[in-house]
Structures are given as structure tokens and as C-alpha cells.
Amino acid sequence: MYGANSSTLxxxxxxxxxxxxxxxxxxWISLPFCLMYIIAMVGNSGLxxxxxxxxxxxxxxxxxxxxxxxxxxxxxxxxxxxxxCIFWFSLKEIDFNACLVQMLFIHMLTVMESGVLMxxxxxxxxxxxxxxxxxxxxxxxxxxxxxxxxxxxxxxxVIPLMFLIKRLPYCKGNLIHHTYCDHMSVAKVxxxxxxxxxxxxxxxxxxxxxxDIFCISMSYTMIIxxxxxxxxxxxxxxxxxxxxxxxxxxxxxxxxAFFNIFTHNFRGHTIPHxxxxxIANLYLLLPPTLNPIVYGVKTKQIRxxxxxxxxxxxxxxx
Numbered sequence: 001m002y003g004a005n006s007s008t009l010x011x012x013x014x015x016x017x018x019x020x021x022x023x024x025x026x027x028w029i030s031l032p033f034c035l036m037y038i039i040a041m042v043g044n045s046g047l048x049x050x051x052x053x054x055x056x057x058x059x060x061x062x063x064x065x066x067x068x069x070x071x072x073x074x075x076x077x078x079x080x081x082x083x084x085c086i087f088w089f090s091l092k093e094i095d096f097n098a099c100l101v102q103m104l105f106i107h108m109l110t111v112m113e114s115g116v117l118m119x120x121x122x123x124x125x126x127x128x129x130x131x132x133x134x135x136x137x138x139x140x141x142x143x144x145x146x147x148x149x150x151x152x153x154x155x156x157x158v159i160p161l162m163f164l165i166k167r168l169p170y171c172k173g174n175l176i177h178h179t180y181c182d183h184m185s186v187a188k189v190x191x192x193x194x195x196x197x198x199x200x201x202x203x204x205x206x207x208x209x210x211x212d213i214f215c216i217s218m219s220y221t222m223i224i225x226x227x228x229x230x231x232x233x234x235x236x237x238x239x240x241x242x243x244x245x246x247x248x249x250x251x252x253x254x255x256x257a258f259f260n261i262f263t264h265n266f267r268g269h270t271i272p273h274x275x276x277x278x279i280a281n282l283y284l285l286l287p288p289t290l291n292p293i294v295y296g297v298k299t300k301q302i303r304x305x306x307x308x309x310x311x312x313x314x315x316x317x318x
Contacts, residue, residue, distance in 0.1 A: 009169035030087035043292025044069035072288030075109040115150035125219040256283035
């Protein structure tokens with residue numbers, strides 16, 4: 001018996017099976033994931049530290065970037081350590097409630113990341129279209145309020161998933177063919193009707209991401225119109241260069257996310273299950289790994305802040 005309450009058919013724990021079909025390669029697969037996690041932790045922690053300590057970076061866009069980095073750090077930490085324990089030590093058991101908590105954090109933080117990217121697009125819109133009013137529109141109070149609103153929205157959207165999962169009977173067993181507690185992967189272990197889970201999960205993902213992408217698209221449409229009205233080519237280049245990092249972050253986040261969503265819901269038998277699991281891990285790990293690199297390479301102020309901080313620390317040591 002797998003440890004279930006017979007009256008509710010709720011297991012005491014689940015077994016996360018890792019990547020089915022690739023068990024013999026788990027250790028080798030873990031190496032790039034571990035490297036990406038280290039890069040994500042160092043890069044995002046460094047960005048947050050830099051933004052806090054460099055006064056030149058105390059501006060709205062960098063506050064939003066710090067929030068994005070914090071979100072990326074948290075989403076990585078919510079699943080990568082447990083995934084590595086599966087790959088390295090075969091520690092596959094996870095308590096039912098711990099599984100729900102992991103699910104809550106993963107889905108909440110992915111929703112929040114999308115919302116933060118939307119806020120960053122609106123920041124670029126205000127900076128380019130209303131440069132003289134930038135500091136009066138995006139005050140610290142406004143930034144705090146929109147940040148809290150984004151967090152509350154993500155919580156309110158994901159909480160129903162917890163109730164939808166808890167209501168299900170689990171009489172098929174407790175084996176989850178995944179590396180973490182994803183909503184639909186857990187739901188598919190149930191012997192109950194998971195149609196409402198699938199509909200809610202897909203609708204919430206598509207509508208929220210669709211709304212955020214619409215806002216991002218509208219922001220850049222207005223930005224392009226404003227930039228086209230500028231007289232010099234140098235002004236065009238300078239205006240667009242402030243947006244390239246954000247555009248890269250949007251592509252890095254949404255392309256694998258939508259691929260994961262639609263393969264999970266419509267893959268049928270066309271995509272091998274192990275490929276879907278790998279994509280599901282990459283879509284959570286790729287943005288946290290690449291975002292600090294993109295912003296470090298593309299953003300002049302961050303590059304200058306890193307150099308300034310490095311030489312300051314070197315002077316202190318000597």
C-alpha cells in the first residue's frame with residue numbers, strides 16, 4: 001500500500017519518478033541543470049546586490065529587474081534542489097502537502113514573472129514616451145503598489161489549483177512521472193475527473209500570459225511610434241537600446257513557456273514524454289539562467305556598476 005487514507009484516497013506522499021525512460025542518464029542530465037542553477041543563483045544574487053548597493057541603479061527599471069531576479073531565484077530554489085536529490089540520491093518521496101506547497105510556489109512565481117515583465121514594458125513606455133514625467137509617474141509608492149498587486153494576482157490565480165488538486169481521489173497510486181509537482185502531472189495520477197483542472201489550468205495560463213503579452217505589445221507599439229517621431233538616428237538607436245534587454249527576456253520566458261503549456265495539453269502521442277519533462281524543466285530554469293547574462297551584457301549601467309563594485313572591493317582588500 002502506498003500510504004493513503006482509505007476514506008479520502010489521499011496519499012501521504014507521492015513518488016517523483018524523474019525523467020521516465022532516461023533513468024540511467026539521470027546523473028549526466030543533472031550536470032547541465034546543476035550548472036545552470038549555479039549560474040542562476042550567482043547571477044541573480046549578484047544583480048540584486050548590485051541594485052541595492054549602487055545608487056546609480058536606484059531607478060524604477062532596476063527595481064523591477066531586482067524583483068524579476070528575486071522571482072527567478074525563488075522559482076529555481078523551489079524545484080532544482082529536490083530534482084537533483086532525485087537524480088543523485090534517488091530521494092523520490094515527497095509529502096502530499098509539501099508537493100502542494102512546491103506546486104503553489106512554482107506556478108505562483110511563473111505567473112508573477114510574467115507580470116513583472118509586463119511592468120518592465122510599461123516602465124520602458126513611460127521612460128520613452130513621457131521622459132520628463134518619468135520620475136513623477138513611477139514613484140517608489142507606485143512601484144511598491146504595482147509590485148504587491150502583481151504578487152497578489154499570482155497568489156489568487158494559483159490558489160484555486162490547490163483546491164482542485166485536493167478534491168481529487170488518488171486511487172491509481174502515487175507515482176508521478178515528473179521531476180517536480182506540476183499541476184497536471186499530479187492531477188493525472190488521480191482516478192477522478194480532471195477535466196476542470198485541465199480547463200482551469202490552460203485558461204489561466206493562456207489568458208494571463210495573453211493579457212501580459214498584449215500589454216507588452218501595446219507598450220512597444222507606442223514606443224515605436226514615439227521613437228519614429230524622433231529626429232536623429234542616434235536618438236532612435238539610444239531609445240531602442242534601452243529596450244533590447246527586456247525584449248530578450250520576454251522571448252526567453254514566453255517561447256519555452258508556451259511550448260510547455262501546449263505540449264502538456266495537446267501533445268497526445270506525438271512528443272515523447274521524456275522530451276516534455278526536459279522542456280518543462282528548461283522552461284523554468286532557462287530564464288533565471290539567461291536573464292542576468294542578458295542584462296549584464298546589454299545594459300551599460302549594470303556593466304559600469306559591476307566594474308565600479310569590483311574595483312571598490314579590490315581597493316578595500318588592498
